[in-house]
Amino acid sequence: MNIKITMTSMLIIFSSVCISQVKEKWNTSLQGSANWQQVTPAGHLLIGTSSALTAVAPETGKIQWELTRFGGITQDGVQQVGSSPLVSVNNNGDIFMIDPFSGEIKFDSQKAGIVEILDDYVLYKTNGILIAGKDASNKPAMVFANLADGKIAWKLSDDYGRVVSVNELNSNELLIVTLFNNYKINSKSGEIIWKNDVSEANKQLEKLGAFGGLMKQVATQQAEGMDFNVKFYKHPMMDVFYVGSEQKKESSISSSSSTPVTYSSVFYAYNMSDGARLWEKPLEVNGRLSQLYFHGRDLVILPDDGSNTKINLYNHKNQESSWGKKGRGIKVKGGIYDYVAVGNGLLLISKNGDRNYLTFLDLNLGILTFEKPVKIDGEVVRTEKIGNGVFFVTTEEANVLNTSSGELLLDSSIPTSPSLVGSIEDKFFIFDTKNDKLKVLNKANSSVSDLSGVELKFEGKESPTGLEVRDNGIFIHSDQNVALFDLSGSLTYQNYYEAPREPGLKRALLYAQAVRAAYIGASAYAASGAYQSAAPQVKQEDALAGAMVEGIGQAYGELGDAASDFAKKSFKQASARFKASTQARDFMVILSKQEGNKNALLKVNKNTGKADAYIDLGKEKKPNYAVDDVTGQVFYQTGSSTIAGYQLD
Numbered sequence: 001m002n003i004k005i006t007m008t009s010m011l012i013i014f015s016s017v018c019i020s021q022v023k024e025k026w027n028t029s030l031q032g033s034a035n036w037q038q039v040t041p042a043g044h045l046l047i048g049t050s051s052a053l054t055a056v057a058p059e060t061g062k063i064q065w066e067l068t069r070f071g072g073i074t075q076d077g078v079q080q081v082g083s084s085p086l087v088s089v090n091n092n093g094d095i096f097m098i099d100p101f102s103g104e105i106k107f108d109s110q111k112a113g114i115v116e117i118l119d120d121y122v123l124y125k126t127n128g129i130l131i132a133g134k135d136a137s138n139k140p141a142m143v144f145a146n147l148a149d150g151k152i153a154w155k156l157s158d159d160y161g162r163v164v165s166v167n168e169l170n171s172n173e174l175l176i177v178t179l180f181n182n183y184k185i186n187s188k189s190g191e192i193i194w195k196n197d198v199s200e201a202n203k204q205l206e207k208l209g210a211f212g213g214l215m216k217q218v219a220t221q222q223a224e225g226m227d228f229n230v231k232f233y234k235h236p237m238m239d240v241f242y243v244g245s246e247q248k249k250e251s252s253i254s255s256s257s258s259t260p261v262t263y264s265s266v267f268y269a270y271n272m273s274d275g276a277r278l279w280e281k282p283l284e285v286n287g288r289l290s291q292l293y294f295h296g297r298d299l300v301i302l303p304d305d306g307s308n309t310k311i312n313l314y315n316h317k318n319q320e321s322s323w324g325k326k327g328r329g330i331k332v333k334g335g336i337y338d339y340v341a342v343g344n345g346l347l348l349i350s351k352n353g354d355r356n357y358l359t360f361l362d363l364n365l366g367i368l369t370f371e372k373p374v375k376i377d378g379e380v381v382r383t384e385k386i387g388n389g390v391f392f393v394t395t396e397e398a399n400v401l402n403t404s405s406g407e408l409l410l411d412s413s414i415p416t417s418p419s420l421v422g423s424i425e426d427k428f429f430i431f432d433t434k435n436d437k438l439k440v441l442n443k444a445n446s447s448v449s450d451l452s453g454v455e456l457k458f459e460g461k462e463s464p465t466g467l468e469v470r471d472n473g474i475f476i477h478s479d480q481n482v483a484l485f486d487l488s489g490s491l492t493y494q495n496y497y498e499a500p501r502e503p504g505l506k507r508a509l510l511y512a513q514a515v516r517a518a519y520i521g522a523s524a525y526a527a528s529g530a531y532q533s534a535a536p537q538v539k540q541e542d543a544l545a546g547a548m549v550e551g552i553g554q555a556y557g558e559l560g561d562a563a564s565d566f567a568k569k570s571f572k573q574a575s576a577r578f579k580a581s582t583q584a585r586d587f588m589v590i591l592s593k594q595e596g597n598k599n600a601l602l603k604v605n606k607n608t609g610k611a612d613a614y615i616d617l618g619k620e621k622k623p624n625y626a627v628d629d630v631t632g633q634v635f636y637q638t639g640s641s642t643i644a645g646y647q648l649d
Helices: 200-207 209-224 503-526 531-541 543-558 565-582
Strands: 010-012 026-029 034-039 045-049 053-056 063-067 078-080 087-091 094-098 105-108 116-123 128-134 140-146 152-156 163-168 173-178 181-186 192-197 230-234 240-250 261-271 283-286 288-295 298-304 310-314 335-342 345-352 355-362 374-376 380-386 389-394 397-401 421-423 427-432 437-442 448-450 466-470 473-477 481-485 491-497 587-594 598-605 611-618 625-628 633-639 642-647
Touching (some): 105 128, 105 140, 163 230, 283 298, 335 380, 587 611, 611 633
Antiparallel strands (some): 026 642, 045 053, 078 087, 163 173, 230 240, 240 261, 298 310, 380 389, 427 437, 437 448, 587 598
C-alpha cells in the first residue's frame, strides 16, 4: 500500500546560543581599505583595495603578491580568462593578463599595440596567449604573448577577419582558422609555414585589390557585431581538417511583408601538412550548421533545417552522398542539435519549434530504425546507456528509450530537472517535481517505484533545486531548505532556515555554489578520461562546467609533453579542485537570519539537518565576504583593512 504523507518542515530561527562560531584560521592586514574580494573558479583569492590588487593564499592568509598600479580597481574590471587560471584586469580600457601564481603581468594590451581584444586563447602546449583584435589603425592584429616572460614573441597583421579556432599541433606549431584564411604558424617565431584562402570567394576578393580589401573590412565589421557560426573539425583518422560555416540567404521574392530566410551549411576540406584544399568545390547542404560525425573516413552531416532536415553520409574524397533515395538523404523530424553514439548508430536529438524528438540512425545500414520519432518535453542534457535502453534527462523530464524499437519504457515520463537526478551503481534517484516525491529507477530493467510515500514540499516559496546521493540516504535541498531520506524511503529530517531580508546578500554564496556545481558536473565526465571530447556535452548542460572540463583537458594533455611551469601549476591546482569536488561533503553553507536582525553563514550538517557552526556577518546590508564552496573556505572582511579566513571542514 502506498502511504501518502505530507510533512511540514521545521522552521529554524538561528540562535548563536546553541552553536559555536567558526574560529578564524588566519587574519591578514592589507595595504589600503578592502573594497571587494572574490575567489576565481580556479581557486585564487583576489582582493581589491584602495591601494592595490592583492592575491592572498587561501590556506594561510599570506599575501602572495600586490600590484599597486591597480589600486582602486572595481570588481567588474577583474575576471578569470576563460577556462584558464589567468586573471584579466581592465584598467581604464587597457587590458592586462596576470599570472595568478606569481602576480607577473603576462600581457599588456597597450605595449602590444592592441586597442580592442576580440578573442583570446591560453595555450598550454606552446606556453603562450594568442590575442586577436584591432590595432591603433583599426586593422585586425594577432599577437602571441610568451607565458614564460610576458614578452610579445610575434605579431601578425593581415586581413584575416575574425579568429574561428586555434589548435596546437605540437609545442612549436599552431593551426589558426580565421574568417578569411587558414594559417599554420611557428609558435616560437611567428613564421607562417603556410597560408591559404578559406574559400574561393576570398581568393577572388584578393584579386580585386583595394576594392576587395574594402569588402573584407565590411565583412569583418559585420562579424564583430554578430555571432557567426563557423566550426573546426579534425579528422580522427587522417591528417585532414574541415571548416564548416553557416550561410544565411534572404529571398528577394516574397509575397508577404517579411523576407523569407533560409540557411545552408558549407564545408571545406584541407590537408593539414600544406593547407591545400582537398575538394574542388565546397560541400554544401541545406540547413543551419549543427553537427558532424566521422563514420570511418567518411562524413555524416547532421544539419538543422527545421521541418525539412535531411541527413546524409558523404565520401571524404569526392563528396558522393549515399543515403536515401538516389543519395538525396534521409528526412528527420526537426533540426538536429545533438546526438549520442550508441552501439552501431547514433541517437539523434532534434527540435522543431518547441517540440523535441528522438530517433535512431543505424550507421551501417543508413536508415532510421524507429517507425516514427519519439516526442519528448524539454531539451536533452544528459544520457546514459543502461540495461535495456538509454536513460535520458531533459530540462523537463526523465525516461528510458529502447533504441531498437523507439519505445519509451516508462508509461509516463518523470517530471524533473537535471539537478534533481542522482545515481549509484545500479539505480537512479529522481525527484518528481509534479508529485513532490522521490522515485527510484532500476538500471537493469528500468522499473520505477516511489522510494517514499512522503510528499516533500519546501517552505519559503522554494522548490527543490539539488539532489545528492549519500551513503546514508538522499539529500535534497534548495537555498534555504534541507531534507534527507534514508535509503529505505523514510524522511529523516526536513528543515527550513529563514532567508535574509536583503536578497543581494546571497550573491557571493550563490556564485560559489554555482562554481562547485560546475566542478561536480565537469568531473563526472572527466572521470572517464575523455576530457576534451566531453566538453561539448558538458557545455550544453552548463557553460561554466564546459569551460572547466575543456581547460582541464588541455592542461592534462600536456603533462606528458614536458609541460611548462605555468601548465603544471594550472593542472595541479585544477586537479586538486576536481578531486575536492568529488569528495562527499557532510555540510552545506546556508545564509540565514539570526536573532537580533543579524545574518550568518551557517554550516548545516547534511546528516542531521542542523547547523553545527556559524560565521557572524553582523547587521551589514552588504557584508564583504567570499566563499570557496569547492574547498569549504570562507573569507570575511573584519575591519577596513583586514580579512579573516575560516575553514568549515
